[in-house]
Amino acid sequence: MKKSSYYIPILQVIILVLTISSCEKFTEGVIQEIPFPEHAPELTATLIVNDLDEKIVAHISSSASVLDTEGPQPVQGAVVTLRDAAGQTLYALSESDFNNSIYILDLESTFGTTSGLTTLTVDAPGFDQITATNTMPSKPIVDLNYEYRGDSTSSLWEGPSFQDVYTLNFGNNFGVHKNYLIHVDILLKPTVFHSDPYTRDPLELWQTKNIDLRPDPRITQYRTTGGILVTDESLASDEYALSEIKFFTRSNNRKEAPISIRVRVESLSPELASYYLSVESYLSGGLDFFAEPSLMYSNVSSGFGCFGLASEVILVVE
Numbered sequence: 001m002k003k004s005s006y007y008i009p010i011l012q013v014i015i016l017v018l019t020i021s022s023c024e025k026f027t028e029g030v031i032q033e034i035p036f037p038e039h040a041p042e043l044t045a046t047l048i049v050n051d052l053d054e055k056i057v058a059h060i061s062s063s064a065s066v067l068d069t070e071g072p073q074p075v076q077g078a079v080v081t082l083r084d085a086a087g088q089t090l091y092a093l094s095e096s097d098f099n100n101s102i103y104i105l106d107l108e109s110t111f112g113t114t115s116g117l118t119t120l121t122v123d124a125p126g127f128d129q130i131t132a133t134n135t136m137p138s139k140p141i142v143d144l145n146y147e148y149r150g151d152s153t154s155s156l157w158e159g160p161s162f163q164d165v166y167t168l169n170f171g172n173n174f175g176v177h178k179n180y181l182i183h184v185d186i187l188l189k190p191t192v193f194h195s196d197p198y199t200r201d202p203l204e205l206w207q208t209k210n211i212d213l214r215p216d217p218r219i220t221q222y223r224t225t226g227g228i229l230v231t232d233e234s235l236a237s238d239e240y241a242l243s244e245i246k247f248f249t250r251s252n253n254r255k256e257a258p259i260s261i262r263v264r265v266e267s268l269s270p271e272l273a274s275y276y277l278s279v280e281s282y283l284s285g286g287l288d289f290f291a292e293p294s295l296m297y298s299n300v301s302s303g304f305g306c307f308g309l310a311s312e313v314i315l316v317v318e
Contacts, residue, residue, distance in 0.1 A: 027211040043127040044072065044304035047080070047120055049265055051136065051311045053111045056082075057092055059102040060122060065303050066134065071267050076100035078124035085116030113139075120300075120307040131282060132300045132307035137267040140180060141171035144263055145313045149251045163212065163248040166263060168230075169243035179273035181266040181310070183227040184209045186258035206262075219245065222280055229276055261317040271299040272308025 041062040049056055058080045061072040080093040080103055093103040113136055150165030157271045170178065185206045210226050213219055218241075220229040232241040251259065268276070278297040298304055 007270070010242070025061070041127075042077065042304060043078075043122060043124055043130045043300060043301045045080070045120065045122045045130060045132070045300050045307065047082075047109050048258070048272060048303040048306065048308040048310070050249060051111050051113045051139075052314075054107050054109070055110065056091055056093065056103075056107065057103040058122075059305070060103060060124065062127070063302070074122050075127070076206070078103070078122055081123075083119045083121070083291055085118075089116075090118070114309070117226050118309065122307045128302075130300055130302045132305075134271055134307050134309045135267050135301070136309040137178075137269050137311055139311045140265045140267045140313050142265055142313065143169045145169075145316070146261070146317045150290070150310060151248055162251040164251045164261075166249070168242075168245040168263075170230075170245070177270065178232050179268040179270065180230040181222065181268055181276065182211075182230060182247075183225065183264045184211060185262050185264065186252075187260040187262070188258055188311070191271045212250070214246065214248075218242065220277065222276060223283055224276075225241060229273070231273065263315040263317070264312060266310040266312045267313065269309050271297075272306065274309060275299075275306040275308060 008037050010118055016263070041064065044059075044061050044063050046059040060075045060078045060080065062075055064070065064072045076094050076098050078098075082090045082092070084090055091105060091107075093105045097103045097105050117133050117135055120134070122130050125209075126222065145167040147165040147167075149162040151163045152160055153163065154160045166184065168182070170180070177302075185208050188205045208226050211221070211228050213221060213228065218230055220231075228247060230242065232247055274297040278295065281294060298306055300307060
């Protein structure tokens with residue numbers, strides 16, 4: 001027995017030495033320094049507008065390598081032009097519209113609907129010209145049914161809570177894919193903290209509410225703005241593909257009820273919908289360093305950014 005017990009520790013030491021040696025060889029075999037390719041900065045552009053917007057906002061910057069600690073930088077001195085299908089200039093932004101790293105153009109009224117192809121062109125010193133095209137989708141055709149405290153949930157920590165229920169029914173344009181971005185806003189009662197500093201008149205304060213969902217393959221939560229994305233991409237030929245779109249918001253009691261509730265429904269161009277979905281996919285990736293990276297969709301000629309158009313309807317619940 002003594003002889004056996006003497007050899008067992010020696011065997012364990014040999015196995016340990018061989019394991020360590022193998023690990024060192026394995027480490028030396030798989031760790032390699034891979035140099036990143038050289039990156040030539042390119043012009044990027046993101047301009048998203050809907051027909052009810054009262055200003056145009058364009059983000060123009062230069063692309064950057066992942067090794068660049070400063071990241072993409074705003075480009076000043078650019079000329080941003082929107083043209084209609086006939087080549088006529090609809091709107092133009094230049095250096096005089098550059099403010100706090102973005103280009104902003106205040107409109108006389110609203111952007112309005114456009115027909116046919118709209119072209120975005122961006123010229124900037126030191127960069128090749130970039131372009132993108134988009135077509136504004138038709139106005140959403142939708143009915144809303146609202147139920148105050150139409151649903152309730154319960155949890156161990158918060159107990160029972162009530163939710164308002166919203167049900168949307170969209171008209172279907174057969175064979176044409178439809179994509180929508182939806183938000184719920186509430187109008188709060190004005191207070192002394194929300195009044196004009198000169199006239200003391202109360203100011204409207206609209207606040208976007210978080211939307212809760214039940215599982216529905218047609219609906220994707222859009223964390224960037226707290227809204228939801230709705231699509232009929234796999235059901236475009238179904239007459240009822242976008243009927244009974246149901247979602248929820250936490251309900252206020254009667255004393256704290258808002259003055260008004262509105263549901264904003266934006267009809268998105270296919271390119272804009274693809275961009276929003278790629279943003280959501282990227283943000284939902286978390287901190288898993290071994291996960292496959294999500295690629296951001298772009299319809300800009302440089303491969304960076306998005307030019308998107310949308311048309312909006314506002315449904316008010318008094």
